[in-house]
Amino acid sequence: xxxxxxxxxxxxxxxxxxxxxxxxxxxxxxxxxxxxxxxxxxxxxxxxxxxxxxxxxxxxxxxxxxxxxxxxxxxxxxxxxxxxxxxxxxxxxxxxxxxxxxxxxxxxxxxxxxxxxxxxxxxxxxxxxxxxxxxxxxxxxxxxxxxxxxxxxxxxxxxxxxxxxxxxxxxxxxxxxxxxxxxxxxxxxxxxxxxxxxxxxxxxxxxxxxxxxxxxxxxxxxxxxxxxxxxxxxxxxxxxxxxxxxxxxxxxxxxxxxxxxxxxxxxxxxxxxxxxxxxxxxxxxxxxxxxxxxxxxxxxxxxxxxxxxxxxxxxxxxxxxxxxxxxxxxxxxxxxxxxxxxxxxxxxxxxxxxxxxxxxxxxxx
Ligand code: UDP
Numbered sequence: 402x403x404x405x406x407x408x409x410x411x412x413x414x415x416x417x418x419x420x421x422x423x424x425x426x427x428x429x430x431x432x433x434x435x436x437x438x439x440x441x442x443x444x445x446x447x448x449x450x451x452x453x454x455x456x457x458x459x460x461x462x463x464x465x466x467x468x469x470x471x472x473x474x475x476x477x478x479x480x481x482x483x484x485x486x487x488x489x490x491x492x493x494x495x496x497x498x499x500x501x502x503x504x505x506x507x508x509x510x511x512x513x514x515x516x517x518x519x520x521x522x523x524x525x526x527x528x529x530x531x532x533x534x535x536x537x538x539x540x541x542x543x544x545x546x547x548x549x550x551x552x553x554x555x556x557x558x559x560x561x562x563x564x565x566x567x568x569x570x571x572x573x574x575x576x577x578x579x580x581x582x583x584x585x586x587x588x589x590x591x592x593x594x595x596x597x598x599x600x601x602x603x604x605x606x607x608x609x610x611x612x613x614x615x616x617x618x619x620x621x622x623x624x625x626x627x628x629x630x631x632x633x634x635x636x637x638x639x640x641x642x643x644x645x646x647x648x649x650x651x652x653x654x655x656x657x658x659x660x661x662x663x664x665x666x667x668x669x670x671x672x673x674x675x676x677x678x679x680x681x682x683x684x685x686x687x688x689x690x691x692x693x694x695x696x697x698x699x700x701x702x703x704x705x706x707x708x709x710x711x712x713x714x715x716x717x718x719x720x721x722x723x724x725x726x727x728x729x730x731x732x733x734x735x736x737x738x739x740x741x742x743x744x745x746x747x748x749x750x751x752x753x754x755x756x757x758x759x760x761x762x763x764x765x766x
Contacts, residue, residue, distance in 0.1 A: 403626030408432040409619045410633030412441020414741035414754045416605045417471075418631050421762040423610040430610060433617040439606065441633075441741075442712070443598035443751070448658070450692040451685045452597050456712075457654060457700055458669055458682045459598065462588040463752035469590040471759065476601040478592030479688050483585040485680075487671040489550050496671055497528070497585065498547050499578035515543050519579050528576035528587065532569050547577060555673035559702045560650060560715065568716040571748065585669075588752075593687045633741035635711055636727045644726045647746060649705035650713040659695040677701060714746040721746070 406422050408415040411434035419430045438444050442456035460483045463469055472478075486493040494502035500519070504512050518539050523529055531552055535544040548564075552572055556564045564572050584591075594601045606613055619634065632639055637647040655678075668686035672678060678699040685695055705711055714720065724746040731739055738761060739745060741754055749757075 403628060404429075404431050404622070406430045406629050406631065407622060407627045408631045408633070410434055410441065410741060410743075411436075411439040411602075411606075411613060411615070412633055412741055412754075413443055413602070413751055414441075414633045414744070414758045415631065416440075416602050417755050417758045418740065418762060419611050420605040420608070421759070423606075423608040425762075426766060427610065430612070432606065432611065432613045433619065433622070434613070434615055435618055437615050438599070439613055439615070440599050440602040443602065445597040445599050447597075448696050449694070451690055451694075451696045452593075452688050453656070453684045453696050453698075454598070454682070454687075455654075456710075457652060457698065458684075458687075459751065460586070460591070460687070461593065461751060462586040462591040463750075464588045464590070465752055465756055466590075467759065468752045468755045471755065472601070475604040476594040476596065478590075479595050480591070481593045481687055481689075482591055483669070484583050484667055485585045485669045485671060486667045487551060487673055488675060489673070493666060493670065495583040496551065497575050497578045498551055499583065500581050501583060503543075515540075519543070523579045526578075526580045526582075528578050530569065530573040530576055532564075532572060534577050551575075551673055553673075555671065555679060558673075558677070558679050561702070561704065562715075566717060568718075571716060595688070628736060630737045632737060632739050633744045635743045636724065636731065636739050636746060639739075640727055640730055643730075644723060646707075647723055647727075648715040648720055649711040649743075650715060651703040651705040651709045652712045653701045653703050655699040655701065657697050657699070659697055662693055662695065664695050664697050711743055714742065714748055716748050 405428050408419050408430060411432050415432055416439065419432050422428045422430050443459050444456065445452050445454045485496040487496045489506060492505050494505045500516055503515060507515065522537055522540060531544065531548055534540055535548060552564055560567060635647065664683050665681060669680055669682050671680045678701050680700050681697055682700065683695055683697045685692060731737065740758055740761065742749060
């Protein structure tokens, strides 16, 4: 009879699909993952009262009612609003750069002048990409300052290339805000699962029709009879790299236990221009956990090579052209679907990954 549905990868995309297939269509699903836990990069665990995200900070945010209502079947959300600071010229300023950051970084008269120019160019409350801002002659001084101090060196560290060699969408993820709202995201729905992401994921696959097999590789299944495969790994690996390797970026986390209540003044502090790491995350902020000690991580971007964890596709025209070649090959296969950040080679957030899979499911049924 073989396997009805094989889902490769127990990350959020694979788990949503498993949940839908089992709960809605009453179909059997086998989910496999190389790692020894479910949840993919959302995986979190308790470290003496601090909920730690093993693969770095993950903050849920979405404007989609559909995604929000979907996830709320499996968890309640702690109403956490994400705020990030960056160390610029010795000051910890709000990121995205906004009018508060401006006031902290420049003397009053210059700040007032720049603020008036910004408000002449854009309505109060708007969010503008740094690349857009750079086109305004009157704001050249400010846009060059922001580009140089916030984006350029951080991006070199994170991607090992200049922002010019990446899709503009990468930098647009972090706009310049013409307002005083210090929040990182402006989405209608934001939060952190009250009992963590792992618990939420466990509830999603709580159905006897779903079997999860950990530390299990797709290679072991290649010659079996499988009716449908949903693959959330690297598409290049699926096809044995026949057109060459797709570039990815990886990360390394250096976790530290701190024997004092707080280490820093925000959950995430970015260091665009200092050190080799990009940011320090202090986890207890996400659920406002009260403990006498703390857990932090230093985040180091790494070149990806085979055998490492893939964290980000590298979005640009060249890489997309290579992905398209793989995609054409994928279209020749019946009943193999590529999902998630790696399967689709798209730098999207959790909510978009979920929406993608919910839409795929709607098509399948
Ligand atoms: N970025 C930057 N400086 C910052 C924050 C972000 O240059 O202080 C750029 C950088 O290229 C980064 C991208 O914006 O990779 C997206 O940032 P985001 O915080 O969305 O990255 P993620 O949390 O997904 O790693």
